[in-house]
Amino acid sequence: MEIxxxxxxxxxxxxxxxxxxxxxxxxxxxxxxxxxVIEGSTGLFIAMPSRKVKHPCPKCNFKNESKSKYCNMCxxxxxxxxxxxxxxxxxxxxxxxxxxAHPITQTFREYLQKTVLEAYEKQKTGTGMSASSSPxxxxxxxxxxxxxxxxxxxKF
Numbered sequence: 001m002e003i004x005x006x007x008x009x010x011x012x013x014x015x016x017x018x019x020x021x022x023x024x025x026x027x028x029x030x031x032x033x034x035x036x037v038i039e040g041s042t043g044l045f046i047a048m049p050s051r052k053v054k055h056p057c058p059k060c061n062f063k064n065e066s067k068s069k070y071c072n073m074c075x076x077x078x079x080x081x082x083x084x085x086x087x088x089x090x091x092x093x094x095x096x097x098x099x100x101a102h103p104i105t106q107t108f109r110e111y112l113q114k115t116v117l118e119a120y121e122k123q124k125t126g127t128g129m130s131a132s133s134s135p136x137x138x139x140x141x142x143x144x145x146x147x148x149x150x151x152x153x154x155k156f
Contacts, residue, residue, distance in 0.1 A: 001026050001027060001108070002026065002027055003024055003025070003026060003111070003112065003115050004025050004026065004027060004028045005024070005025035005028075006022060006023070006024050006025075006115060006116055006119040007022065007023040007024075007119075008020050008021075008022055008037075008116075008119050008120050008123040009021045009022070009023070010120075010123060010124070017038050017039045017040070018036055018037075018038055018039075019037045019038065019039055019044065019120065020036075020037040020120055020123070021033075021034055021035065021036060021037070022035040022036075022037060022046070022116045022119065022120070023035070024112070024115075024116065032048075032049065032101050033049065034049040035047070035048060035049060035116060036049075037116065037117065037120050044117050044120070045113065045117075046112065046113045046116050046117070048099045048100070048101060048102045048103075049099070049100045049101060050097040050098055050099050050100060051097065051098060051100060052065055052066070052096060052097055053066050053096055053097065053098055054066065055068075055078070057071040057073065057074060057076055057078060058076075058078075058079065059071065059074055059076040060073050060074040060076070062074065064078060066096050067096075
């Protein structure tokens with residue numbers, strides 16, 4: 001799988017860790033939006049798009065955010081979700097969020113992160129004058145991973 005386009009949308013908030021959002025296109029046929037570029041203690045890294053985990057109310061089955069004390073629909077008191085406190089919990093504080101899309105292999109994750117961070121640096125330094133960069137030449141529609149029957153202008 002090849003990354004064919006990266007678009008960077010910088011966030012101008014110097015006191016926050018979120019530096020930008022990225023939209024990445026794969027093989028000119030699949031797009032992933034809302035990849036975050038974050039400033040961590042050891043440098044920049046990317047975080048994949050995610051959603052908050054919700055838990056159902058035992059009375060009405062409405063899905064509430066994980067730390068809610070009362071149901072947002074019926075106002076019933078929600079049971080406390082007991083989680084044992086272990087050293088691994090410190091590293092697993094993001095357990096309230098689940099990735100919507102994410103790389104499966106470490107190799108692809110490193111490739112994705114390197115490509116997004118390079119596009120971010122180009123955008124930041126002004127060498128990439130537009131908000132998009134294409135890390136490689138775009139393949140022709142006839143070599144598009146078996147999707148040659150779809151015209152590039154086809155809309156779904």
